[in-house]
Amino acid sequence: MRHTIFLSLSLTAFWLLNSGHNTALMLSFGAISIAFVLYIAHRMDVVDHESQPLHLTLKLPGFYAWLIKEIILANFLVVKHIWLGNKTISPTMVTIKASQKTDIGKVIYANSITLTPGTVTVNLEGDQFMVHALLRESIEDLQAGEMDRRVTQLEN
Amino acid sequence: MNISSALFLLIGSFLCVSGGVGILRFPDFYTRMHAVGVTETLATAMILIGLMLQNPDGLVVLKLMIILLMTLFISPTASHALAQAAIHNDLMPELDKKEDNEKVKSSNP
Numbered sequence: 001m002r003h004t005i006f007l008s009l010s011l012t013a014f015w016l017l018n019s020g021h022n023t024a025l026m027l028s029f030g031a032i033s034i035a036f037v038l039y040i041a042h043r044m045d046v047v048d049h050e051s052q053p054l055h056l057t058l059k060l061p062g063f064y065a066w067l068i069k070e071i072i073l074a075n076f077l078v079v080k081h082i083w084l085g086n087k088t089i090s091p092t093m094v095t096i097k098a099s100q101k102t103d104i105g106k107v108i109y110a111n112s113i114t115l116t117p118g119t120v121t122v123n124l125e126g127d128q129f130m131v132h133a134l135l136r137e138s139i140e141d142l143q144a145g146e147m148d149r150r151v152t153q154l155e156n
Numbered sequence: 157m158n159i160s161s162a163l164f165l166l167i168g169s170f171l172c173v174s175g176g177v178g179i180l181r182f183p184d185f186y187t188r189m190h191a192v193g194v195t196e197t198l199a200t201a202m203i204l205i206g207l208m209l210q211n212p213d214g215l216v217v218l219k220l221m222i223i224l225l226m227t228l229f230i231s232p233t234a235s236h237a238l239a240q241a242a243i244h245n246d247l248m249p250e251l252d253k254k255e256d257n258e259k260v261k262s263s264n265p
Contacts, residue, residue, distance in 0.1 A: 017218050067265065075198040077204050078190055079171065082178035090252035114232035117193030122239040132239065132249055134190040 003052040008038055050104055059154050066150060071116055078117040078134060090136045099128045099148055105155035112147055161209035168202030175199060185242055186249040189235060196231040200224065 015030045041047050049055065081089050100106045110121040115130060118138045123130040133139045142148075171194055178191025204224045208217045 014222075015223065017215065019213050075171070075194050078178070078194050079174045082174050082181065082191060082194070085182065086183055086222055089182070089187065091184075093186075093249055093251060095198050100204055101253065110236065111229075111232045114235050115193075115197060117197060118190050120193070120239050121236055122186075122243050130243070132186045132189075134187055134250070 002054060003047045004038065004042075006052050006054060007041065007047055008034060011037060025046070027116075036117070053104055056104075056154060063150060063154050065113055065118065067115070070147070074116045074118050074138070077138075081134065089134055091132070091134060092136050092139050093130065093132045094139055094143075095128050095130050096139075096142055096148075098129055099152050100155055102155055105151055108154065109148065109151040112151065113142065157209060157212070161206045164202050164206030164209065168199050168206060173200035184250045185247060186239065189239060193235070196227065196235075200227050238250065254265060 009035045011050075013028075019026060019030065020026075030126055091098075098109055100109055100154055106124065106127070110129060113119050113121045113129070115151060116138075118134045119142065120132050121129050122132050131139065131142060173193050175193075175195030178194065179188050182188045182191055201224060204220050208220050211217070
C-alpha cells in the first residue's frame with residue numbers, strides 16, 4: 001500500500017512538472033492517465049520494494065554526495081589519461097567480490113562502479129563482479145572496498 | 157549569471173571533446189567505453205547545469221534536473237549491456253601485460 005501511494009505521488013509530481021497546464025480539463029486527463037498507469041503497474045506486479053525502494057530514502061543523499069565526489073575525481077583522472085595517451089594507461093580486468101545481500105544492493109554497487117568513469121562492470125554472477133578498468137589504480141581502489149562498504153551500509 | 161553559465165558550458169564542451177578524443181585514441185572496445193564514461197557523466201552534468209543557469213527561475217530547471225537524473229540512471233545500464241554483450245561474444249580486452257615494471261606492449265589500432 002505504501003508503495004502504491006508513493007508511486008501515485010511521484011507520478012503526479014512528474015506529470016505536473018512536465019505539463020505546466022492547470023486547466024480543469026488538462027488536470028482530469030492527467031488524473032486519468034495516472035490511474036491508468038497505476039492499474040497497469042499493478043497488473044504487471046512491479047509495485048514493490050524493488051521499484052520503490054522507500055527504505056533507502058533517508059540514507060541515499062549521503063551516498064549520492066560521496067558518489068558525486070568520486071565521479072568528479074574519476075573524470076579528472078580519465079581526462080588526464082586521454083590527453084596523456086595510450087602509453088600511460090594500464091587496462092585491467094579482475095573479478096571482485098561484493099558483500100551485498102540483496103539484489104538491489106548489488107545493482108546499486110554495479111551501477112556505481114559503471115557510473116564512475118574508468119571502471120565498468122562487465123559481468124555479474126552471484127557475488128562475483130567482473131570489472132574492467134582503464135587504470136590499475138582504479139581497481140586497487142575498488143579492492144580496498146570503500147564503495148563496497150558504503151553500499152552495504154546503505155542496504156542495512 | 158551569464159558568465160557562470162558560460163563557464164559551465166565551456167567546461168562541459170571541453171569534457172565532451174576529451175571524450176571524443178578518447179574514443180579515437182584508445183586501443184580497444186573496453187578502453188573506449190571508459191572514454192564515453194566522461195561524456196555521459198560530468199560533461200552532461202556540466203552542460204545541463206550551464207543550461208539551468210540560463211533560466212534559473214521556472215519549470216525548465218526542474219525538467220533539466222529530471223533529464224540529468226535519467227541520464228545518470230540510464231547510461232550505466234546501457235554501458236553494462238554493451239560490455240556484457242561484448243564479453244559474451246568472446247571479445248577479449250587488450251590487457252596491460254606488464255607485471256609492474258617491464259613494458260611489453262604498446263599497440264595502436
